Amino acid sequence: MKHMTRKATRHVNQNEGLIFEKSSPGKAAWKLAPLDVPDVDTKKLLGSSERRDLGNMPEVSEIEIIRHFTRLSTWNYAIDLGMYPLGSCTMKYNPRVNEAVSRLDGIANAHPYQPEKISQGALRIIKILGDCLLEITGMDAITLQPAAGAHGELTGLLLVRAYHDSKGKPRKKVLIPDSAHGTNPATAAMVGYAVENLKSNAQGMVDISALESQMNDEVAALMLTNPNTLGVFEQEIHKIADILHAKGGLLYMDGANMNALVGKVRPGDFGVDVMHLNLHKTFSTPHGGGGPGSGPVAVKKVLEPFLPKPVLLSKPEGTLGFDYDRPQSIGRVRSFYGNFGMFVRALAYILANGPDGLRQTTEDAVLNANYIRKGLEGVYDLPYSSASMHEVVFSDKLQAKKGARTMDIAKRLIDYGFHPYTTAFPLIVPGAMMIEPTESESKEELDLFLEAMNAIAQEVEEDAEIVKTAPHSTRVSRLDETAAARKPVLRWKP
């Protein structure tokens, strides 16, 4: 490596096969307590339903399991190791007190159907988190039932549909900007809406005149991300809301980028009718290698009657309970009450921050993104000059001339000790490089990142091949994804 990185050094890590390859009959990591009731004749109880063989399930000891998963873990990059500049993903620090309180006995072992009388603690957590999120978003009512962001979108659009239905007709279309997340059109399709593309203007924002001409009484809603996926605040948001409302449409906000707004501006104040939040982004619950998430949906008063069942209820005697008698409800979107464990973590995060901490968090997130923008401007192409909020989108235009594309630069970042940024998204930027540092990065870490990005740009000029074949320091080099998809091997076989 010509340009040495200060961020990372290579070191030995352990090899490890699949768990099945370590299995042999007679090894065990379990021991059951002696049975305190009479043993049973399983054949007699189950008849032909009795299972005899569990196939190729492993047989291993406890120390082997500990080493197996610990070794695997060392092959992962993680927020605990360093910056995760993934745009639109808000990979921030996951506080450990969140984990500790979610494991308290009465919280971790509470059965969802236990009597209300002994569930007041959980109900109070749901109540206070809901109230905090309503204050943060400036909305009127909320459901915490959706299990993730996309599930929140589904719930939100079902509410939109139910609302229009109650007015006489569900309408036919949902408008979605060309810069939107893929979940937006996929969700609209699941709810039975046709998707109509809305093009962005030269500044990367919603084209107001296009919106005006496309808006009519067949449009149920506009799904808008604000700040949008370029990290740009939709400055004409009030006009957008007015255009929709004038023709009876609703404004849906994808809250993926809420980390740019908390404590500074409230969607409910700028005309949003329904929105989802991602507790696993903005509110610090761990991403866990791809979930669990949680996607609460907050709405204005007019949509409240349609919220999923059950709805939390404050009883006259001061206790909390669930209200199942909701004749206009869209129904359930998930069993029980949603990803409760994530509510606990998100509330612990809000309590640790308070109003001052949340505002400072947002300010630092925006400060970090702008610091990166300043540090890389000129080195990488900035396709839209509009002011950045919490993330910034560059393109590989300058480097592509030497044959190095956004994915190559991203992979080369790995050698410099960083996780790649988001590549090739949003779709309106060819060769997009989307960077969101979050508030969790120190100036020192950001400087290391800038150093790495600058060094890679220089490498592209001097020897693009090293970038195009990166990463060079990982356990495995670039993997053959085409072969994986052409002839899928989705499980181990003996």
Place this chain on the structure above:
Amino acid sequence: MRYLPKSPADRKAMLKAIGALSIDDLFAPIPGEYRLNRDLKIPRQMAESEIVDWFRERSRENGDGHVTFLGAGAYYHYRPVIIDSLISRGEFLTAYTPYQAEISQGTLQSIFEFQTMISELTGMEVANASMYDGSTAAAEAVMMAARLTGRRSVTVARSVHPEYREVLATYAFHQGMPLTTVAFAESGRVEPKQLENAITSDTACVLIQSPNFFGTIEDVEALGAIAHAKGAMLVVAIPEAVSLGIVEPPRSADVIAMEAQSFGVPLGFGGPYCGVIATREQFVRQMPGRLVGQTTDRNGKRGFVLTLATREQHIRREKATSNICTNQALIALMANIFMTVYGKVGLKELARQNLAKTAYAAQQFGRHATVLFSGGPRFNEFVIQTSEDPYAINSRLLGHKIVGGLPLKKFYPELGNASLWCCTELTSRSMIDTAVGHVADSERSVRSAREEPEEVAR
């Protein structure tokens, strides 16, 4: 704020580098009229010690120290200690979705192992990386069957978890998918004859659950044969994963929608849990959710990647098989570790203990109250019918810090004073005997009240 790694001097230096006078300059794009010029009205910033105390208080208000006979889709099994040790490693806990395979092999290989073990246990050829939970997995499995058959309607057994049916109704309604219900018989199971009458030429699939909501094992093979004879698919929901240790998996199913919560996932007041869809290889391209596949790197070394992404929303947008994106990776890891700990022999022994405790409990309760649906085999749940309202019996049991079975009136009013009880390896004999004692007392007092009505009147 203790999570923010910046000194005031850092912030000043960064603003200077950007060329901004103050942080407000960076928020200038937000129209002034919408900017919040006050503190949010939320609780003040708390110390870590205060946060822990606050949640301890909530934990105490929340049934801390109670034992439970509740099941009904959420099961109290022992969680081996190493599950939390391992999932607490930051490299698992704080990693993103493994799109960047070169630095995500840990997560990817563990998901590949998860897919393998779920396939083994369900008897299916492939399983996905996870779904939100059992209820949404069941709804998505039904949608999958509709895409595969090109038919529009679905027949659901009334012995499927009521909340699973509610979720399916929400999903199906807006897809214009008609739902019909098939009743359960005296046996607590779906009768093949009745199912036959419910299936039409437009039925995409039949959704059943086994063990069903009453704990009874359905005659899956017979029901599958009927569905297939009429060109419909069989989708089977399995909310109690531990049953797979001793109950033959539904091998005639086309799609299985499972809830893996029983595999080492805390009850947690209903979530997060871990849904999974398993199916046959030929249907994999219509399967929703993420999949990990094996491949090789440039040097021929084995490695794992997310694959078949052309089914997914970030590539296909409105033509995707589902909008699912973030799912339940860390919870799948819990299940993965649990399955590895118990393995081929342990899972069977664990399931056998569940069976034994339940057989004992059902027999003891049966001496005083009516045990419904005793005709068919059951796993770890059963329904009893008492003379007194089960809420009243439960409220007395609660005084002993025992949570009784789930009263079924809300879901099945026709069953009267019925309640659903669950026993696992953690249910002690003394707990069972105490509960049985209360039911016996209840029956005795109802009987004596009947025999001496004038005394009650006095």
